[in-house]
Amino acid sequence: MLLIGVNRSPYTRRVAITLKAYGAPFEQQSLSGFANRAEVRSSNPLGRIPALVLDGGETLVDSGAIIDHLDESYGRDRALTPASGADRRAVLKVAALMMGACDKALQAAYTRNHTPAEKIHQPWIDDCNAQVINALAAVDAMVDPAQPYLLLGRLTQADVTAFVAERLARGIGLDTEARAPRLRALTKKLLEELPFSSTEPPAT
Ligand SMILES: N[C@@H](CCC(=O)N[C@@H](CS)C(=O)NCC(=O)O)C(=O)O
Structure with missing residues (x-):
């Protein structure tokens, strides 16, 4: 997986912390929504970080939606957000x-x-x-x-x-x-x- 965004962003760091807490392997491309507008917009049309590119090529955007996917894929019964x-x-x-x-x-x-x-x-x-x-x-x-x-x-x-x-x-x-x-x-x-x-x- 590839996490796009700088950890100075609280939303990106929230995803990075979650990935680490789950022990999920990922690489990070430290792009800023302002300094790297064109590159960020090519991953997320809204031009915001974070985005997460999954191994199959699909790109998720918005920290909440990304974390929802990570909870489902890696969290299971120890998800950082309980299931119900x-x-x-x-x-x-x-x-x-x-x-x-x-x-x-x-x-x-x-x-x-x-x-x-x-x-x-x-x-x-x-x-x-x-x-x-x-x-x-x-x-x-x-x-x-x-x-x-x-x-x-x-x-x-x-x-x-x-x-x-x-x-x-x-x-x-x-x-x-x-x-x-x-x-x-x-x-x-x-x-x-x-x-x-x-x-x-x-x-x-
Ligand atoms: N609701 C979004 C907020 C993301 C967000 O606002 N990211 C900021 C960086 S901290 C950004 O990319 N701002 C650039 C812009 O809004 O143009 C999330 O949770 O991911």
Whole structure:
């Protein structure tokens, strides 16, 4: 399999962590949605990363759809998203909050980076950032410091998405140490595990 995207992208890294957690063999082509527009658009007409090219040549897009396939192919009874019931709903809720937080953090970053200075509307950026912090704080409240993982006593997609969202929030300058301290402590612990440490993007 070929994963297309840079691990600086929370969505790409979420897929990379999942592939590693499943021990699924893959190569990675580190392309950015902005710096490598043409190449990314040839894999995903929407021009977004990640995309995953399967061994048979089929290309999947969107981290959620890719992970759905990985859960089905490699997860089986140890899928990072449980197959059904209350456990599945709980994991999907955290994943939705954390992926939504990534969307809002990137909206704020894109506004800052891709809008002429005179057109930047700071209240919009502040509101996006407030939504990110609120979502992180909600997940922070779920963290039991005595437990190694967020839910179910094992690694799930809740941990993976919380990890990438907290990382992105810090990357855009939000103080997660102060606003989501238990979640920050959890992400430090997760970084000691191979799927997380081996997908750390190079410092820029
Ligand atoms: N919902 C998508 C979001 C993917 C996404 O927004 N990727 C960003 C990189 S972090 C991107 O490629 N942005 C380029 C663009 O939107 O033009 C997913 O989960 O994969």
